[in-house]
Amino acid sequence: MNETNLSLSTSYRLQPFLLLSKSVKGIANTKLIMDALNAPGVYVFTELYESPNVVQASTLPEVAPYYSLLEIFLYGTFKDYQDNVSQLPSLTENQVKKLKHLSIATLSETSQTLSYDLLQNYLNIPTVRELEDLIIDAFYQGIFTGKLDQRQGQLQVMRSMGRDLRPQQLDETMKALAAWSVSTSRLLGNMDAKIASLQDTIQANDQIHDEYDAKIEQLRRDIRANTNLKKMDISLDDSKKKGYNGEYASLDYNNERVKKR
Structure with missing residues (x-):
């Protein structure tokens, strides 16, 4: 899946949450945000982040941590989450995987060759097998394309999705x-x-x-x-x-x- 198709696909899958955001008020936006972050195949969150009701609710103390979490999924990394984990909501297994996918895409912006050691440390992944499974899943999701070099212990990224800018x-x-x-x-x-x-x-x-x-x-x-x-x-x-x-x-x-x- 190329970047254009990925953008169209994730935008289509985000539509139900955007429709809900027009009617959801106040603290109920916390569930809306978490459901969107957990939804399979949704990797672009700009429209939800800028949704008027979500923006308005972000000023509430109960909603602010969830809005910050949404911001990390927008242009942050798994390391950003770890650095602020005490102030943020807990993640589901699917959300963790999604954020790690996005983190690899961000890392590939500065270097197309990423060593296994770097990725394991950055993403807090203990084994090579778990790392390779994560990367292969990202290939299928269309987050980036490339190849695994098991002999050299590195990921060669050929193309990755574009992320929002800070x-x-x-x-x-x-x-x-x-x-x-x-x-x-x-x-x-x-x-x-x-x-x-x-x-x-x-x-x-x-x-x-x-x-x-x-x-x-x-x-x-x-x-x-x-x-x-x-x-x-x-x-x-x-x-x-x-x-x-x-x-x-x-x-x-x-x-x-x-x-x-």
């Missing part, structure tokens, strides 16, 4: 995007300058090529003209050798006739 992460992301935008604009400007320079070079080369062709053509015309002149000179020389000298040839012929008389 408020401070949003600012960092916006700054990173702004820096990327500036860098991209600078890069595009450099590329435009290089393209313009290349076009000028091509135009100059075309002009040089045209001038070269013109000179070659002129040289050919000059050669043809010189060749024709030489042919005319040769023709005149041959005529002189044979005695055909125009009017002088006619005069010599008349003189010969007088002598014979």
